[in-house]
Amino acid sequence: MINFIQGFNPVQGNKMKAKLSKDISTEEKIKHAARVIFTRKGYAAARTRDIAAEAGINLALLNYYFRSKEKLFELVMMENFEQFIKGIRTLLNEEETSLETKIENLVASYIELLTRQPDIPLFVLHEIRANPKILVRRIGVKDLFEKSVFMKQFRSAVRQKKLPAIHPVHVLMNLMGLTIFPFVAAPLLLHAVIGDQKEFLALMAQRKKLIPMWMKAMMYAPRLPIP
Amino acid sequence: MINFIQGFNPVQGNKMKAKLSKDISTEEKIKHAARVIFTRKGYAAARTRDIAAEAGINLALLNYYFRSKEKLFELVMMENFEQFIKGIRTLLNEEETSLETKIENLVASYIELLTRQPDIPLFVLHEIRANPKILVRRIGVKDLFEKSVFMKQFRSAVRQKKLPAIHPVHVLMNLMGLTIFPFVAAPLLLHAVIGDQKEFLALMAQRKKLIPMWMKAMMYAPRLPIP
DNA sequence: GTCTATAACGTGATAGAC
DNA sequence: GTCTATCACGTTATAGAC
Secondary structure, three states: OOOOOOOOOOOHHHHHHHHHOOOOOHHHHHHHHHHHHHHHHHHHHOOHHHHHHHHOOOHHHHHHHHOOHHHHHHHHHHHHHHHHHOOHHHHHOOOOOOHHHHHHHHHHHHHHHHHHOOOHHHHHHHHHHHOOHHHHOOOOHHHHHHOOHHHHHHHHHHHOOOOOOOOHHHHHHHHHHHHHHHHHOHHHHHHHOOOOHHHHHHHHHHHHHHHHHHHHHHHHHHHOOOO | OOOOOOOOOOOHHHHHHHHHOOOOOHHHHHHHHHHHHHHHHOOOOOOHHHHHHHHOOOHHHHHHHHOOHHHHHHHHHHHHHHHHHOOHHHHHOOOOOOHHHHHHHHHHHHHHHHHHOOOHHHHHHHHHHHOOHHHHOOOOHHHHHHOOHHHHHHHHHHHOOOOOOOOHHHHHHHHHHHHHHHHHOHHHHHHHOOOOHHHHHHHHHHHHHHHHHHHHHHHHHHHOOOO
16 A cells, blocks of 8 residues: 655656745645654644645645655655664664764764654654554665674674673663653653653753663673662 | 543443343443554544444444544543553552562563553554643643652652662653563564564563663662773 | 646444334 | 444545636
């Protein structure tokens, strides 16, 4: 059903002309609006009318440029998914940095991304849940973690008894859970235990330093005596 | 718009009679089907026709018993939300148990719950995001954490220098992130880094022991020398 | 390229027979 | 209580004028 597209251009000539116009093109306006609405409400709850209104254009134009709601969604989904795993691949595969440095870099850049775009994780995870097939089409995710330099270093450290033997997926879950989950749970936390948006973001800024520290403590935990 | 109801009974007499019939009542069948469909797909993507089919009954009956899709949803939402915070209140407020024991109990019971009903967190968080107002109507959540015995014990431990001073919300985020996030991210992890459902559940079973250990390590981390 | 008007369709809800 | 048939409406998509 859902089918990723690379770059759908209904009227190539017109599109190129539009791109040359002085300010932002209509196509870009629609794409940006779609990104906002889809990411906030999800595919099923999003209305093409809302997207058109958000873009400040007519509803018919949406179909003129992107043929269908689904096609437009696939574009946004792909972008958001790319954002979601953006940087991970690069950071996990830095040859020269240590395990600890990689974690620091990953956490910091992720928290900065999610501070700007806090709705991405919930969107991506919800839509993947709704339609797992969209993932099958994406390549590279399967081996992203398993064949990374990070993983190689981790296994090596375990072999050299510098780390306790533990399934590496636990490390990944911990890292993601500590970093991403607060943003996913923010709508709940904001009404339950945190005062306002500002306080939340301040806490997340703190976590840039805290999470790497905690990750270290966790990775070495089984060999440490706890007071 | 969304408005929680306590117990909507269109035809009280008929309902009571149905409850006396030998096997499961139609009302219960619909409610169960609604729970399955809504929790899996979310409010917007769920179709009343799918719910009726899942229940093995006619579409008209759904409206006969529950008047509208929204009313039915509120029921499921309330149930799921209760599940989501179920046990937390009790466990956080046990007077006699230590901080460590509370964490152990909480993690274990939560992982068991989510093993049976893995879709609850993503459902609850997505629907709260879609309509934060539904939370405002719920009472007790605001002070659930802040005024708990857990919190009192935590603050006391900090005062006695047994724990480093840190915002207690970090502890809550860590606990939830480590425990709940794997279930939220499961649809992604299952295609990316984990083989199958069985392996996933085995990992989650391990985490019942691991998370309390990690939580200890994290809580004491700032005072521990990291090798 | 952009608009208005409208078609085509899916979905929630109901009327009415049994 | 349960069903079939149908309505009413919102939403996506398109035709056609400009």
